[in-house]
Amino acid sequence: MRQQLDTAIRLSLAGQVRNRFAWILLVAFVPVWYLLIGSMIAHHGIGFSLQATGATLVVDGHNLTLITAGLSSITLITGFVVFAAVRRTRAFDRRLVLAGYRPAALIAAKTGGALVQAVAIGAYATIIMLFFWRPAGVWAVAVTFMLAAATYAALGLLIGVLVRGDLEGFFLIIMVSLLDTFLENPVDNPLANKPILEFFPSYGSTQFAAAGAFHHQVLAGMAAVSLGWTAVFAVLGLIVLRLRMPRPASVTAPAVTGPEEGAASS
């Protein structure tokens, strides 16, 4: 099991690193998105409701938009990267399991790989944001980006095991990410401070980021909400992934015929 886990982690990361399109998105899309969105939104004060405390902060709309722009870019990229990885290796994973690979080792490697990517993409998006705005609570933005990336990594996994076609998956990830992240921002959405948005995946991370970046406040409960979404998506995705893996015969089952050696049955 240990050898299989080590191999799966090493080789799945090696495969991910070779996803050139993901690299292009990271290097080009993230800074361009910040630049584009940032240049369109002026530095006007806008009310942002911290639902957890009931307080309404007056924050710089431009800076708040940079946070939601960062969220939308990393959620799109992470969702896409994990979705593409799941789709790319689906048949290969089945073949590995038929050859004796333990599904638990493959699943653990995928989960670990997705988390590594979420942390790396979140950290990268935070660093790029520093070229456009240096928030006082930069750590909160970094944590937020990592949390949101983890949520969308899990969503990418779930969509990857559920949909039939690649196009459907990409469409779903794009639509969910755009709606989710843009609706949380009162600059883009006048209804952003309404309670209904509490039920959106990036609600917790947006609240956590705004409280930390503008108010030096740690809303641990909001981080937990974000982690909750991650856990729900990940557990559902991993269950479906496990159910869809073949269950090959055990090689230690007794012989059906032939007097000499053991046989496997399925």
Next chain:
Amino acid sequence: MTVLVARGICKSFGRRRVLAGLDLEVAAGEMVAVAGENGTGKTTLLRILAGDLRPDAGSVAIRGRPGYCPQTAILDEALTVDQNVRYFQAAYGIGRTGRAEALIEQLGYAGCRDQRAGTLSGGTRQKLSLTLALMHDPPVLLLDEPYQGFDWQTYLAFWEMAGELRDRGTATVVISHLVFEQERFDRICHLRDGRIEQEAISHAPAA
């Protein structure tokens, strides 16, 4: 000694019944072809034997971990030939990859070992797929038209290898259209109406 037994295998896709109570037994060292027209369930049968598809009814018993080479070469496209081999080394739990290296040499694609699977030609992908199925010296081999895309030289090398495996006692089930190679098998099973209708014994088994 019988190393593969399939009994009463039934499989339907929707209303379409593909396999209807099929029985098959294969002995060690026997090379069996499963033939039939398109859509008769050859690939379905092989996938059930490999454990890749669950039958609606019936049972399969196979000695040891079979080597399975699906119709389409299923590889990790982003990884190199050697990395694909390493994945299967871990899957089979084998310490060395000496057998895989020998197969790579024998099939003539040693020069591609550092190449990503996604950049290989169709024939070379098929060779790698075959290597992954054979590298743990399985007692039973399940091959779905394994020589698709092979050039003539590799095609001959494949049959030479198949002969060696037979001599070593490996049981082989090959899905084949049987245009040229009938004489190479010990037994030919024709699939019709979901069952093995006819078993023809070939004239002279050849390596």
